[in-house]
Amino acid sequence: MIAINDLTFEIGSRALYDEANWHIKPGEKIGLIGANGTGKTTLLKIIVGEYAPTSGTISMGKEIKLGYLNQDLLSYQSDKTILHVAMEAFERQNQLHAEIEILLKKLETDYTDDLLHKLSDKQHEFESLDGYSIEYRAHEILAGLGFSDEEQNRQLSTFSGGWRMRVMLARILLQAPDILLLDEPTNHLDLPSIKWLETYLQAFDGAIVIVSHDRYFLDRVVKKIVESRKGKLIPYAGNYSFYLEEKALREEIQSGQYKNQQAKIKQEERLIERFRAKASKAKMAQSRIKALDKMERVDDVDDDNPSVNFSFKFSKQSGRHVIRMEHVSKSYPSVPILENAESVIEKGDKIALIGANGRGKSTLLRIVASADKAYEGLCETGHNVSQTFFAQHQLEALHLENEIIRELQAFAPKHTETELRTLLGCFLFTGDDVFKKIRVLSGGEKSRVALAKALTADANFLILDEPTNHLDIQSVNILIQALQQFEGTFILVSHDRYLLDKVANKIWYIEDRKIKEYPGTYAEYEEWQSKRPATSTKPVSDVKKERVADLATKENKPLNEDKGKQLKKLNQTLQKLEEEIGLLENSVKIAADELAKEEIYSNQMKLSAANQLYQGLTNQVQEMKREWETLAEQILELDSQ
Numbered sequence: 088m089i090a091i092n093d094l095t096f097e098i099g100s101r102a103l104y105d106e107a108n109w110h111i112k113p114g115e116k117i118g119l120i121g122a123n124g125t126g127k128t129t130l131l132k133i134i135v136g137e138y139a140p141t142s143g144t145i146s147m148g149k150e151i152k153l154g155y156l157n158q159d160l161l162s163y164q165s166d167k168t169i170l171h172v173a174m175e176a177f178e179r180q181n182q183l184h185a186e187i188e189i190l191l192k193k194l195e196t197d198y199t200d201d202l203l204h205k206l207s208d209k210q211h212e213f214e215s216l217d218g219y220s221i222e223y224r225a226h227e228i229l230a231g232l233g234f235s236d237e238e239q240n241r242q243l244s245t246f247s248g249g250w251r252m253r254v255m256l257a258r259i260l261l262q263a264p265d266i267l268l269l270d271e272p273t274n275h276l277d278l279p280s281i282k283w284l285e286t287y288l289q290a291f292d293g294a295i296v297i298v299s300h301d302r303y304f305l306d307r308v309v310k311k312i313v314e315s316r317k318g319k320l321i322p323y324a325g326n327y328s329f330y331l332e333e334k335a336l337r338e339e340i341q342s343g344q345y346k347n348q349q350a351k352i353k354q355e356e357r358l359i360e361r362f363r364a365k366a367s368k369a370k371m372a373q374s375r376i377k378a379l380d381k382m383e384r385v386d387d388v389d390d391d392n393p394s395v396n397f398s399f400k401f402s403k404q405s406g407r408h409v410i411r412m413e414h415v416s417k418s419y420p421s422v423p424i425l426e427n428a429e430s431v432i433e434k435g436d437k438i439a440l441i442g443a444n445g446r447g448k449s450t451l452l453r454i455v456a457s458a459d460k461a462y463e464g465l466c467e468t469g470h471n472v473s474q475t476f477f478a479q480h481q482l483e484a485l486h487l488e489n490e491i492i493r494e495l496q497a498f499a500p501k502h503t504e505t506e507l508r509t510l511l512g513c514f515l516f517t518g519d520d521v522f523k524k525i526r527v528l529s530g531g532e533k534s535r536v537a538l539a540k541a542l543t544a545d546a547n548f549l550i551l552d553e554p555t556n557h558l559d560i561q562s563v564n565i566l567i568q569a570l571q572q573f574e575g576t577f578i579l580v581s582h583d584r585y586l587l588d589k590v591a592n593k594i595w596y597i598e599d600r601k602i603k604e605y606p607g608t609y610a611e612y613e614e615w616q617s618k619r620p621a622t623s624t625k626p627v628s629d630v631k632k633e634r635v636a637d638l639a640t641k642e643n644k645p646l647n648e649d650k651g652k653q654l655k656k657l658n659q660t661l662q663k664l665e666e667e668i669g670l671l672e673n674s675v676k677i678a679a680d681e682l683a684k685e686e687i688y689s690n691q692m693k694l695s696a697a698n699q700l701y702q703g704l705t706n707q708v709q710e711m712k713r714e715w716e717t718l719a720e721q722i723l724e725l726d727s728q
Contacts, residue, residue, distance in 0.1 A: 088113050088151060088266060088294055089134065091320070094143035096126065096133060103129055105318035106143065111266065116288070116295045118305040118327060121315035122515075123531045123559045127298045130315065131155065131268050134296075154264030156272055160255040161248045169246070169254045170239040173225045176261035180218040183209055221261075227705070228257045231283040232276070233444060236712065249275035249444075260287065266294045273301045274556060277444040278582050282679055290698060300560045302327045303584040338388045345385045355379055394513075399573050401547045405434050406470030409548050409576045410455055412602070415464035417450060424450050425462070426600035437570070438578040439591035439609060446597045448580045449552055452476075455578060456550045475544035478552040482533045487526035491516055491536055494525060499543035507543065513565050514539045531557040542569055549577035555586060584609060617680050657722050664718065668711045675704045 089111040096104045103126035111117065119127050132138045134145060135155050165172050174181065190206045213219075229239050232253045243254060252275040259267070267288075273281050285307045288295060299305055305312070305327040312323040312330040323330040355375055362372045410432040417425045424447035432438065432455070440448050453459035454466050456476040468474075486494060495507045502510075511521050514535040525536065534557040541549065549570075555563050563586055570577065570590040578595070581587060587594075587609040594605040594612040605612045678701040 088147060090144075090146045091134075092144050092146070094133070094145065095141045096129065096138070097141045102141075102318055104140075104143075104315075104320075107318060107320045109313060109320040109322070111294055111296065113265075114292065114294055115311055116291075116309045117297070117311045117313055118309040118330075119296055119298045119313050119315065120305075120327070120330075120560065122561050123529070125315040127315050128157070128270055130320075131157065131270055131296070131298065134268065151266065152262070152264040153266050153268060154259040154262050155268045155270075156256055156259050157270045158252075158274075161252055163243075163251065163255060165243045167243060168240050169229065169234065169243050169257075170222070170225055172243050172254050173229055173257045173261060174221060176225075176258045177216075177218070177221045180213060180216050180221050183213040183216070183218060187213060223709075225257070225261060226709070228260055229254070230705075231280070231287065232257055233280045253280070256284075264293060266296065267291065268296050270298045271300070272297065273299060273304055273582060276582065278441055278584070279443045279676070279679070281582060286679065286698065286701070300555065300558060300563055301583055301585070302560060341385065342388045345387045348382075348385050352379065352382070394568060399542060399569065399575075401473065401545050401575060403471050403473065403547065405472045405547045405576065407434050408432075408469040409434055409436070409472050410469065411465070411467045412454075413465040413467075415454065415462055415466055417447070417454065417459075417462040423600055425597070425602070427464070428600065428602045430595070430602040430604065432576060432578065434576055436576050436578070437590055437592045438595050439587040439593070440578055440580045440595045441587070441609075442596045448597070449478075451597065451602070452478075452550055452552050452578065452580060472548050473544075473546045474548040474550060475541050475546040476550040476552075477538065477541040477554055482530070482537050485525045485533060485537060485540075487524070489525050490522045491525065491528075492521040494536060495540060495543055498540050499545075501545065502543055510539050510543065513569070515562065515565075529557075531559065531562070534558055535562055538566060542573075547575035549573065549575065549579075551577060551579035551581075553580055553582075555581050555583045613680075617677075617684060619677070654722065657718065661715065661718050661722065664711065664715050668708060668715065671704060671708050671711060675701065675708055678704050 091107065091109040091111075094104050094107045094109075095102060119130070121127050129138060133140055135153055187206065187209050190202055190209065194202055194206065226236075226239065230236075234250075234253070243251060246254070256269075256272060272284065276284065281301070281304060285304060288297075288308045295308070297305065297309060307326075309326055310324075312325065312327060314321045314323065314330070314334075323333050325333065356379075359372050359375050359379075408431060410430075412428065412430050415425050415428045417423075440451065442448055450459065454462055456474065457466075457468070458476065486497075489497070491511060492504065492507060495502075495511070496504065499507065508521055511517075516523075516532075516535070525533065528536065534554075538554055541551070554566060558566065563583060567586055567589045570579075579590075591609055592607070594607065594609060596603050596605075605615060607615075678697065681697050681701075
C-alpha cells in the first residue's frame with residue numbers, strides 16, 4: 088500500500104531519517120514507537136504530504152484513502168453540533184442529500200420526467216452508499232467514545248480540547264479510510280473509551296499505524312512494531328511485549344558480536360604495533376591496517392532504559408491517617424458528583440483513581456488536595472502530612488526564562504546540584520540539556536521537568552492528575568521506577584493501565600456517587616470486574632415483549648378512561664423502562680470488558696461471538712432509548728390535554 092524507500096529527512100544539520108526503508112502492507116496493524124524526538128510524528132506528516140523528504144521516495148496508490156489523527160486537530164473550531172461535525176466524514180452522502188432535497192423542492196412546482204429521473208438516480212446512489220444509516224453510524228461511534236445522546240446535539244465549541252479531539256477521532260473513523268494514521272489516539276480518552284477503541288480497531292479491515300505510549304493498548308491492537316531509532320525504521324513481527332523480548336535477544340547477540348570484534352581489533356592492533364617497525368614485516372602490517380580500516384564496525388548496545396538513581400527523601404513521616412473523608416457531597420449545576428461519600432487514605436497507600444471522564448476523578452483529587460473547598464462534609468488532612476499536587480495546568484507555572492537546573496534549584500534548595508542533575512538525567516536531560524531554557528522545550532519535555540519538580544518536593548503525600556500525558560514509553564518507565572521507590576503515600580489518576588498495574592496497591596472508583604475501593608492491583612481489579620455478575624436476570628427478549636404488550640394495552644384504552652390513571656400507568660412504564668435501560672447498559676459494559684480480555688481478542692471465534700453480543704446489546708440499548716422518547720412524548724401530550 089505504502090512503500091518508503093531510502094527516506095532521508097533533515098532538520099538543519101540533523102538527519103531525523105537517513106536512508107530509512109519501510110513497506111506498509113494491506114491490513115497490517117502497526118505500532119510506530121521510539122523515544123521523543125526520533126521523528127515519529129514527523130514521519131506521519133511526511134506520509135500524508137505535509138512535509139517533503141530531503142531525499143528518497145514515498146509511493147502509494149492514487150486511490151488510497153488516508154485517515155490522519157494528529158494533535159493539531161485540537162485547533163479545529165465549529166459552532167455546529169458534534170453529531171454534525173462527525174457526519175462531515177460522509178462527504179458524498181451529504182452532497183447527495185442536499186441535492187435530493189433541492190430536487191424534491193423543485194418537484195413541488197415542476198413535476199417533469201427529467202427531474203424524476205435525476206431524483207431516482209441520486210436516491211439510488213445515496214442508498215448504495217448506505218446513506219440512510221449514516222446518522223446511526225455516527226451516533227454509534229460517538230457513543231462508543233463517551234458522548235451521551237444529549238451531548239451529541241451540543242455545539243463542538245462548548246467542549247474542552249480533549250473532548251473535541253474525540254470528535255475528530257470519530258470523524259476519521261467514520262471516513263472508513265484504507266489506512267488509519269493515529270498519533271497518540273488515547274491521550275484524551277478515559278479507560279472505557281480506550282477499551283471501546285481497542286475493540287473497534289481490532290475489527291478494522293484496513294491498515295493501521297499507531298504512535299502511542301500506551302503499551303497495553305499496543306499489545307491489544309497491533310501485530311507488528313516498527314521502531315524509529317538512529318535514523319532507521321526497524322521492524323519487529325509481533326506486539327509490544329514480543330518487541331521487548333525480541334529486542335533484548337537482538338541486543339544480547341549484538342553485545343556478543345561487539346565484544347568479539349573489539350577483542351579481535353585489539354589483537355590486530357597489537358600485531359600491527361609489533362611488526363610495523365620491522366622492515367621484513369612492514370608489508371604485512373600495512374595490509375592488516377587496511378583490513379582494519381575496511382572492517383564494518385559493530386556498535387555497542389545503547390542503554391535505552393535508564394534506571395532511577397535518586398533518593399526521594401522527605402523530612403517528616405506522616406501519621407497513620409493521611410486523608411479522612413466523611414459525608415462528602417459535591418455537585419455542579421444539575422450534575423451530582425459525590426453524595427455522602429466516605430473514605431480514608433492511610434500511610435503507605437498507593438491509590439489509582441480510575442473511571443470514565445465526567446465521573447469526578449479530577450474533582451475528587453482537588454478536594455483531597457484542598458484545591459476545591461466548595462463541597463459539603465469533612466475532608467481532613469492527617470498529622471504531619473505534607474503534599475504536592477501535579478496536574479497538567481502546572482506546566483504553565485514553569486518559569487519560561489529559567490534554565491531547567493535553575494528551575495529545580497529554586498524549588499528544591501535542600502538538594503545539591505549533583506542530586507538534581509542525577510534526577511534530571513533519569514528524566515532524560517543529560518549533559519548540557521540541563522541548561523536549556525524552559526521556553527524552548529516541547530510539551531513532553533515540560534511534563535518531565537514538572538514531574539521532576541514534583542518529586543523533589545519535601546512531600547510525603549503525592550497527588551498526581553494524568554502524569555503520563557505527553558510522555559513516551561521510556562519516560563513512563565522512569566515515572567514507574569520513581570513511584571515504586573517513593574516511600575510515602577500517593578493517589579494518581581491515569582489511563583495508562585501498565586503504570587497503574589505496576590505502582591498501585593489499591594483501586595478507587597466512583598460508583599453511585601460514592602467512593603468505592605478495591606484492595607489490590609489493577610490487574611486483580613480487572614479480573615474481579617470481569618467476574619461481577621450482570622444485574623439483569625431477565626432475558627432481554629422477555630423484557631422487550633412485556634414492554635411492547637404494555638404499550639399495546641395503553642394504546643387500546645378507551646378514550647373516556649380517567650386521564651390521571653393513564654398518566655400514572657404511563658409514568659410507571661417509563662420508570663420501568665429507565666431501569667431496564669440501566670440494566671442493559673451495565674450488560675453492555677460487561678460485554679465491552681469481555682472484549683478487552685486476552686483470551687477473547689486472541690481467539691478469532693470467541694472475538695467474533697463476543698463482538699456480536701456487544702453489538703446486539705448496544706443496538707437494543709439504542710432501540711430502548713427510542714421507545715423511551717416515544718413514551719415520554721405520549722406522557723407530555725396527555726399531560727398537556
